[in-house]
Amino acid sequence: MISIDNVSKHYGSFQVLxxxxxxxKKGEVIVVCGPSGSGKSTLIKCVxxxxxxxxxxxxxxxxxxxxxxxxxxxxxxxxxxxxxxFELFPHMSITDNLSIAQEKVLGRNRDEARAKGLKLLxxxxxxxxxxxxxxxxxxxxxxxxxxxxxxxxxxICMLFDEPTSALDPEMINEVLDVMVELAQExxxxxxxxxEMGFARKVANRVIFMDKGQIxxxxxxxxxxxxxRSERARQFLAKILQH
Amino acid sequence: xxxxxxxxxxxxxxxxWDGMKxxxxxxxxxxxxxxxxxxxxxxxxxxxxxxxxxxAAGYVNLFRSIPLVMVLLxxxxxxxxLLRSFFNLDPNTDVRxxxxxxxxxLFESAYYSxxxxxxxxxxxxxxxxxxxxxxxxxxxxxRLVVLPQAFRNMVPLLLTQAIVLFQDTSLVYMSALADFFGxxxxxxxxxxxxxxxxxxxxxxxxxxxxAASQLVRRYQKKLNAHVAx
Numbered sequence: 001m002i003s004i005d006n007v008s009k010h011y012g013s014f015q016v017l018x019x020x021x022x023x024x025k026k027g028e029v030i031v032v033c034g035p036s037g038s039g040k041s042t043l044i045k046c047v048x049x050x051x052x053x054x055x056x057x058x059x060x061x062x063x064x065x066x067x068x069x070x071x072x073x074x075x076x077x078x079x080x081x082x083x084x085x086f087e088l089f090p091h092m093s094i095t096d097n098l099s100i101a102q103e104k105v106l107g108r109n110r111d112e113a114r115a116k117g118l119k120l121l122x123x124x125x126x127x128x129x130x131x132x133x134x135x136x137x138x139x140x141x142x143x144x145x146x147x148x149x150x151x152x153x154x155x156i157c158m159l160f161d162e163p164t165s166a167l168d169p170e171m172i173n174e175v176l177d178v179m180v181e182l183a184q185e186x187x188x189x190x191x192x193x194x195e196m197g198f199a200r201k202v203a204n205r206v207i208f209m210d211k212g213q214i215x216x217x218x219x220x221x222x223x224x225x226x227x228r229s230e231r232a233r234q235f236l237a238k239i240l241q242h
Numbered sequence: 243x244x245x246x247x248x249x250x251x252x253x254x255x256x257x258x259w260d261g262m263k264x265x266x267x268x269x270x271x272x273x274x275x276x277x278x279x280x281x282x283x284x285x286x287x288x289x290x291x292x293x294x295x296x297x298a299a300g301y302v303n304l305f306r307s308i309p310l311v312m313v314l315l316x317x318x319x320x321x322x323x324l325l326r327s328f329f330n331l332d333p334n335t336d337v338r339x340x341x342x343x344x345x346x347x348l349f350e351s352a353y354y355s356x357x358x359x360x361x362x363x364x365x366x367x368x369x370x371x372x373x374x375x376x377x378x379x380x381x382x383x384x385r386l387v388v389l390p391q392a393f394r395n396m397v398p399l400l401l402t403q404a405i406v407l408f409q410d411t412s413l414v415y416m417s418a419l420a421d422f423f424g425x426x427x428x429x430x431x432x433x434x435x436x437x438x439x440x441x442x443x444x445x446x447x448x449x450x451x452x453a454a455s456q457l458v459r460r461y462q463k464k465l466n467a468h469v470a471x
Binding site: 045048050072073074076077078079080081083085087088089090091100101104105106149150153 | 366368369371372373374375376377378379382386387390391394
């Protein structure tokens with residue numbers, strides 16, 4: 001489904017990603033973790049072309065992301081993405097947030113788009129909030145709407161860029177619950193997150209990044225059992241201490 | 243002590259009102275054109291295509307570095323001739339109003355484009371990323387997501403600029419075009435009551451602009467309350 005092959009990226013002389021290679025198969029859930037500044041968010045943004053990269057290849061569902069001839073907008077409409085800061089459109093009601101891209105990008109008619117939006121809103125448990133504006137919802141609720149908005153496009157896979165990092169602790173679980181459910185239904189997911197409980201529960205593989213490189217790319221059990229690199233061991237010791 | 247005599251004003255009101263209509267016409271047309279062209283300039287200036295950005299930057303810097311009076315004067319000298327030769331107009335057709343409108347519109351666009359550019363930049367980058375991630379093109383992201391938010395934040399500044407513009411329209415008096423100020427001047431000159439007429443005109447400008455700026459302030463407060471929500 002997603003194949004990342006020797007991807008490197010630099011801003012000027014600063015190397016952000018170095019020779020990153022990995023694959024995500026259909027139905028797999030991959031968790032990407034690592035210290036801040038390790039390039040994990042950049043890597044996931046390269047997958048749908050939000051960040052350009054200088055060398056290497058990324059193929060999503062047979063389409064090359066780095067190819068200048070690729071219609072990136074079309075590809076992005078099939079790849080769902082959820083951001084750290086939700087990025088709901090604050091000037092639109094929840095319903096409009098859910099239907100705007102369905103109408104303007106996929107060309108669905110208004111009723112169809114609304115019905116789909118409401119269905120997915122119900123699925124994330126927020127049907128009662130359809131007519132509100134994003135500013136009236138809590139962070140956790142906004143992030144669940146953001147997930148529903150991405151699902152409205154019937155994506156072939158979902159990218160999560162630290163979806164719970166900006167949330168108050170008591171709101172993290174409501175978002176993770178939605179993600180776990182999604183994973184169990186067989187959605188292909190690539191998640192940048194520090195939620196190791198989530199990784200343990202649903203991840204097939206864990207990727208550990210440091211200084212722009214993929215240091216570990218292992219099955220969940222191997223990663224949590226005995227990470228091969230010293231750096232990953234230190235990282236786990238730090239975040240699993242409490 | 244100067245002996246005030248306001249008696250020439252009542253009779254001149256219809257003429258003054260005609261002048262006010264010209265002032266408002268120039269203001270409204272310059273605001274509309276300025277916002278549209280200013281938005282395009284702002285988007286060019288932020289575009290990744292270098293020549294477009296250079297053109298927009300050059301345009302804005304040029305118009306912001308020369309006095310409005312000179313721009314208007316050039317337009318009064320050049321544009322009437324251009325219009326006449328383009329459209330084969332009768333040399334006696336009065337195109338002063340058109341050239342004033344064009345001059346103001348082009349000049350104000352430079353200021354509007356700077357306000358709009360700041361407005362666009364005030365919308366978080368993540369909004370464009372989110373719109374793109376949903377498959378929107380750059381143009382769709384701008385039109386549906388960025389500009390509506392930018393304009394909502396900018397409305398007070400745009401209106402304030404419109405108030406300044408309304409005052410500046412009085413500069414057209416030098417082309418002998420009878421805008422509100424020009425009309426007041428003419429009446430005063432005719433009746434030998436310049437002081438009274440200019441005081442009256444000043445009071446009218448003050449009343450309109452002060453009332454408008456109070457409305458803008460009220461709107462701004464409402465907006466802030468809404469954002470804080």
